[in-house]
Amino acid sequence: AQSVSQHxxxxxxxxxxxxELGCNYSYGGTVNLFWYVQYPGQHLQLLLKYFSGxxxxxxxxxxxxxxxxxxxxxxxxxxxxxxxDTAEYFCAVLGAGGADFxxxxxxxxxxTRLTIIP
Amino acid sequence: DGGITQSPKxxxxxxxxxxxxxxxxxxxxxxxxxxxxxxGQGLRLIYYSQIVNDFQKGDIAEGYSVSREKKESFPLTxxxxxxxxxxxxxxxxxxxxxxxxxxxxxxEGSWLTxx
Numbered sequence: 001a002q003s004v005s006q007h008x009x010x011x012x013x014x015x016x017x018x019x020e021l022g023c024n025y026s027y028g029g030t031v032n033l034f035w036y037v038q039y040p041g042q043h044l045q046l047l048l049k050y051f052s053g054x055x056x057x058x059x060x061x062x063x064x065x066x067x068x069x070x071x072x073x074x075x076x077x078x079x080x081x082x083x084x085d086t087a088e089y090f091c092a093v094l095g096a097g098g099a100d101f102x103x104x105x106x107x108x109x110x111x112t113r114l115t116i117i118p
Numbered sequence: 119d120g121g122i123t124q125s126p127k128x129x130x131x132x133x134x135x136x137x138x139x140x141x142x143x144x145x146x147x148x149x150x151x152x153x154x155x156x157x158g159q160g161l162r163l164i165y166y167s168q169i170v171n172d173f174q175k176g177d178i179a180e181g182y183s184v185s186r187e188k189k190e191s192f193p194l195t196x197x198x199x200x201x202x203x204x205x206x207x208x209x210x211x212x213x214x215x216x217x218x219x220x221x222x223x224x225x226e227g228s229w230l231t232x233x
Contacts, residue, residue: 009158036224043122044208044224090160106222108153108161 002027002095006109013081014117021076021112023065023091033074034092034106035065044090050074061085086116121145122225124209130231131196131203139194139228141209150192151210151222154178161208167192196230204232 003026013019025031035047048059055067065076074091091109122143131137143150149168153161153176163176167186181200186192192211196203207228213220 004160006160034221043226044210046221046223049221092161106151106163110158110160 002031002093002107004091004093004107004109006089006091006112008112009110010113010115012115012117015083016080019076019078019081019085019114021089021091021114023074023076023109025072025074025091025093027072027093027095029095032094033065033067034094035059035063035074035076036090036092036108037087038090038111039087047076047089081114081116083116083118086114088113122209122211122223124207124225124228126228127226128229128231130233133232134198136195136197137203137230139196139207139209139230141192141194141225143190143192143209143211143225145211145213145223146189147211147213147223148189149212150186151212152176152182152184152192152194153208153210155206155208155227164194164207203230205230 005024007022033050036044037047038044047063048057048065050057050067058064063078065074067074088111090111092106094106125140151166152164154164155161162178164178164182165173165176165184167173170186170189173184173186181197183195209225210222212222
């Protein structure tokens with residue numbers, strides 16, 4: 001079975017600070033990885049996704065994430081955060097080719113609440 | 119506008135009553151999903167459907183039921199058998215299987231409170 005861990009439950013940063021949110025997954029095979037963001041009062045939106053190829057993935061609004069297979073990690077980064085980045089961030093994993101293949105069990109982490117102080 | 123519409127946005131239910139949450143999409147997506155979001159627990163998959171007239175149980179299907187009679191509609195019924203129904207429910211859809219590279223898109227959610 002697959003699982004996702006997001007160790008940071010609440011992160012508070014000042015504007016212009018650099019951001020890194022941790023995401024570790026557990027799965028023995030090939031994975032597809034996602035970061036979703038939920039702004040206050042809005043629906044979940046895809047920030048970026050990794051399926052194959054370059055492990056450094058660039059998403060919307062200046063976010064990027066790096067897939068490090070040896071560490072089972074897919075951390076989200078942004079060099080300089082803005083007040084508008086205040087939101088909840090979810091990492092998700094889908095194990096491709098495993099027991100859940102074709103069953104579309106996109107497993108989410110518990111989320112990290114990010115608060116940016118102006 | 120293309121998207122996923124969930125209704126109602128807020129719903130109160132008395133214990134012992136069934137309630138149905140609506141989810142409609144006009145994205146022509148084949149696959150639809152229902153997730154439940156609880157504080158500190160992320161999103162958990164309740165049911166999903168990859169094609170009309172077919173659906174599969176997710177990780178926490180007990181106490182829930184769904185139907186998929188039309189491509190654009192995937193209603194979720196929270197039955198009285200669901201022990202902790204108070205939660206935020208999210209409907210989602212994707213063009214096809216996520217494993218083929220398609221993204222899951224989410225609706226704005228429905229808050230269900232059991233009183």
